[in-house]
Amino acid sequence: MAADTLRQSLVGSKTTVVVKVGTNVLTNATGELDRRRIESLAEQISRxxxxxxxxxxxxxxxxxxxVGKLGLGKRPTDLPHLQACAAVGQSALMQLYQEALNPYRIHAAQILLTASDFDSRVRYLNMRNTISTLFxxxxxxxxNENDTVSIAEIKFGDNDQLAAMVANLLHAPLLVLLTNVDGLYSGDPRSDANARLQATVPHIDAAVTGMAGTSKSSLGTGGMKSKLKAARLATAAGGAVIMANGSIDxxxxxxxxxxxxxxxxxxxxxxxxxWKRWLGFTAQSKGQLVVDAGAAGAICQRGTSLLPVGVRDVQGDYGKGDVVTICDSGGKEIARGLTNYTAADTRRIMGRATDQIIQQIGNIPYVELVHRDNLVVTG
Structure with a gap:
C-alpha cells in the first residue's frame, strides 16, 4: 500500500490510536510545563x-x-532526586491535563505502569480491560511510567518503548510519536547541511538505525535511537508509526x-x-537459545517448532514456561516463545535428536523445546 493511501486509511477508519508526547514537547526551556501546548494538545485530541x-x-x-516546580534548573542524575521530581511533577502534570480537557467534558484518567506490569499475563489483560472501560x-x-517506584525504567527505559507496548496491548493500527524534531533525518540536521527528512521508511534496518546518531533530549530520557526502537516494535507487529514535531501548532x-x-x-x-503480541513484543525474555542455521531457517521460513537438536547454546537461568529469546548463530534475535524446559534441562538435551534423548534420560516429556503454537517470529 502506498504511503499516502496508508495515511488516508489510518485516519479515515474509526481506529484506536496511541499518541506519545515527549517531555521536551510539554515543557519550556526551564523545564516548566507549557500550559498553552497542553491546551492545544487537548483541543486536538477532542476533535x-x-x-x-x-x-x-x-x-x-x-x-x-x-524539575521546573522545584526550581532545579536541570534534570538530576541520581535515583532519589529523579523519583522525588516524578512525585512532585506527576500531580502537576495530571492537574494541567484535566484543566485543559474540562472544556470538552473529557475525564483525565491516570495510569502509571512499570515494565513488570507487562510481564504478567494477568496484569497485562487487566490493563487492556481497564483502558477499554475508560473509553x-x-x-x-x-x-506514564511509574517513575516514583521503578528503578530500571528511569535508568534505562523511556516512554517511547512504553508507547509501543501500549499500542501492541490495544492492537492499535497507528502509533504517533510526538517529539521536538520533524521526524527522522538522514543525518543530524544540526551539524549536517545535507541531512534530509525521511518522509517514509518501509523497513527499519541497520541503515535506518544508523541515521539516529547519538542525539538525546535535554529533559527526557529518550533520543532518536529510542524512537526507532519503539517504531520497530510497533511495525513488526503490524502497526504503522508516524513520528512528527509536537512543537508545531x-x-x-x-x-x-x-x-x-x-x-x-x-x-x-x-x-x-x-496473545502473540504479548509473547513476542511485550513480555520480557528470561533467557536465550542460540540455534543453528537449519533450525533458524525452519522457524523463520516454515514456522516450525524448535527441537532440542537445533540448539547450540543456552544463556540465562530460566524456568519452564518462561519467555525465551531465540537467536541465530550470529546472535540476531529471530523469535520468542514459551519454553517447555528449564535452562538446566535444556543444557542436558540440546544438540540431541529425540531418540538420543530417550536413550540418555529414559523419557522425554516434550518433543519440542518451544512449540510453534507458543512461538512468535520477531526477526
Missing part, C-alpha cells in the same frame, strides 16, 4: 475523538515538570487530515493476535 477514534495518550513530563466512560487514558490535526508531515514508518510484519 480526533469526535471523529470516532479512540485515543490513549502516553505522556512524559512528570520528572521534567518536577466507554468518555475518559482519556493518560499513561496543530500537528495532530495535520496528521489526521492525512497530510504528509513527519516520517511514516510502514508496517513490515503481519498483524498478529493479541
Amino acid at each position: 480526533i475523538r469526535a471523529a470516532g477514534h479512540r485515543i490513549a495518550l502516553v505522556s512524559s513530563g512528570a520528572i521534567g515538570a518536577g 466507554e466512560f468518555n475518559a482519556l487514558p493518560i499513561i 496543530g500537528i495532530l490535526d495535520q496528521i489526521f487530515r492525512a497530510e504528509a508531515v513527519g516520517t511514516l514508518f510502514l508496517p513490515h510484519g503481519e498483524s498478529i493476535p493479541a
Whole structure:
C-alpha cells in the first residue's frame, strides 16, 4: 500500500490510536510545563475523538515538570532526586491535563505502569480491560511510567518503548510519536547541511538505525535511537508509526487530515493476535537459545517448532514456561516463545535428536523445546 493511501486509511477508519508526547514537547526551556501546548494538545485530541477514534495518550513530563516546580534548573542524575521530581511533577502534570480537557467534558484518567506490569499475563489483560472501560466512560487514558517506584525504567527505559507496548496491548493500527524534531533525518540536521527528512521508511534496518546518531533530549530520557526502537516494535507487529514535531501548532490535526508531515514508518510484519503480541513484543525474555542455521531457517521460513537438536547454546537461568529469546548463530534475535524446559534441562538435551534423548534420560516429556503454537517470529 502506498504511503499516502496508508495515511488516508489510518485516519479515515474509526481506529484506536496511541499518541506519545515527549517531555521536551510539554515543557519550556526551564523545564516548566507549557500550559498553552497542553491546551492545544487537548483541543486536538477532542476533535480526533469526535471523529470516532479512540485515543490513549502516553505522556512524559512528570520528572521534567518536577524539575521546573522545584526550581532545579536541570534534570538530576541520581535515583532519589529523579523519583522525588516524578512525585512532585506527576500531580502537576495530571492537574494541567484535566484543566485543559474540562472544556470538552473529557475525564483525565491516570495510569502509571512499570515494565513488570507487562510481564504478567494477568496484569497485562487487566490493563487492556481497564483502558477499554475508560473509553466507554468518555475518559482519556493518560499513561506514564511509574517513575516514583521503578528503578530500571528511569535508568534505562523511556516512554517511547512504553508507547509501543501500549499500542501492541490495544492492537492499535497507528502509533504517533510526538517529539521536538520533524521526524527522522538522514543525518543530524544540526551539524549536517545535507541531512534530509525521511518522509517514509518501509523497513527499519541497520541503515535506518544508523541515521539516529547519538542525539538525546535535554529533559527526557529518550533520543532518536529510542524512537526507532519503539517504531520497530510497533511495525513488526503490524502497526504503522508516524513520528512528527509536537512543537508545531496543530500537528495532530495535520496528521489526521492525512497530510504528509513527519516520517511514516510502514508496517513490515503481519498483524498478529493479541496473545502473540504479548509473547513476542511485550513480555520480557528470561533467557536465550542460540540455534543453528537449519533450525533458524525452519522457524523463520516454515514456522516450525524448535527441537532440542537445533540448539547450540543456552544463556540465562530460566524456568519452564518462561519467555525465551531465540537467536541465530550470529546472535540476531529471530523469535520468542514459551519454553517447555528449564535452562538446566535444556543444557542436558540440546544438540540431541529425540531418540538420543530417550536413550540418555529414559523419557522425554516434550518433543519440542518451544512449540510453534507458543512461538512468535520477531526477526
